Amino acid sequence: QKEVEQDPGPLSVPEGAIVSLNCTYSNSAFQYFMWYRQYSRKGPELLMYTYSSGNKEDGRFTAQVDKSSKYISLFIRDSQPSDSATYLCAMILAYSGAGSYQLTFGKGTKLSVIP
Amino acid sequence: EADIYQTPRYLVIGTGKKITLECSQTMGHDKMYWYQQDPGMELHLIHYSYGVNSTEKGDLSSESTVSRIRTEHFPLTLESARPSHTSQYLCASSRVTGIFGNEQFFGPGTRLTVL
Numbered sequence: 001q002k003e004v005e006q007d008p009g010p011l012s013v014p015e016g017a018i019v020s021l022n023c024t025y026s027n028s029a030f031q032y033f034m035w036y037r038q039y040s041r042k043g044p045e046l047l048m049y050t051y052s053s054g055n056k057e058d059g060r061f062t063a064q065v066d067k068s069s070k071y072i073s074l075f076i077r078d079s080q081p082s083d084s085a086t087y088l089c090a091m092i093l094a095y096s097g098a099g100s101y102q103l104t105f106g107k108g109t110k111l112s113v114i115p
Numbered sequence: 116e117a118d119i120y121q122t123p124r125y126l127v128i129g130t131g132k133k134i135t136l137e138c139s140q141t142m143g144h145d146k147m148y149w150y151q152q153d154p155g156m157e158l159h160l161i162h163y164s165y166g167v168n169s170t171e172k173g174d175l176s177s178e179s180t181v182s183r184i185r186t187e188h189f190p191l192t193l194e195s196a197r198p199s200h201t202s203q204y205l206c207a208s209s210r211v212t213g214i215f216g217n218e219q220f221f222g223p224g225t226r227l228t229v230l
Binding site for chain 1: 156159160207222
């Protein structure tokens with residue numbers, strides 16, 4: 001069983017829809033959670049991060065963490081064609097020394113928002 | 116947009132050739148990373164560095180090597196390329212120590228094809 005599971009999609013929604021992207025994880029030692037967005041032929045960019053159970057909102061984006069269920073979600077409200085990208089969840093587990101923490105990534109979910 | 120650059124963006128090369136993938140950042144970040152990303156698969160950390168003259172192997176075994184002679188520069192070298200090395204290679208850097216705010220900024224990636 002992989003440490004982080006993420007449905008790769010693809011997911012196709014009409015413009016204006018609410019999008020729900022999810023990851024599950026198996027190791028309860030994960031304590032810090034991130035969502036990255038990766039446009040085609042670009043590197044990932046950090047969208048949101050959170051470390052506690054509950055919701056965190058930033059504009060049209062809401063990150064949700066349920067540590068008891070080992071489940072995290074990213075919601076996108078009023079989705080736009082510009083949101084079309086691959087969304088990667090990432091989690092911090094291991095301390096690798098000198099103040100660094102290694103990220104464990106999901107496979108990413110490819111999202112297309114159709115005008 | 117993050118100031119981290121990778122060259123070349125695309126490389127097609129024959130088996131047995133020596134190649135170096137370049138990565139530079141102008142943000143003064145101490146920590147730098149190399150990830151390998153295959154289509155539909157997770158990002159896997161192959162090398163990282165805490166600073167000048169520091170290099171460590173990541174969780175994915177790789178035949179590549181890295182060096183960190185200057186803070187801003189973190190090249191990756193393959194002495195003898197093979198078709199199994201075909202992949203996308205992403206370079207990243209981060210500034211903040213500690214678990215909070217460990218944002219990694221990614222370059223655009225180098226897509227390597229070994230024939």
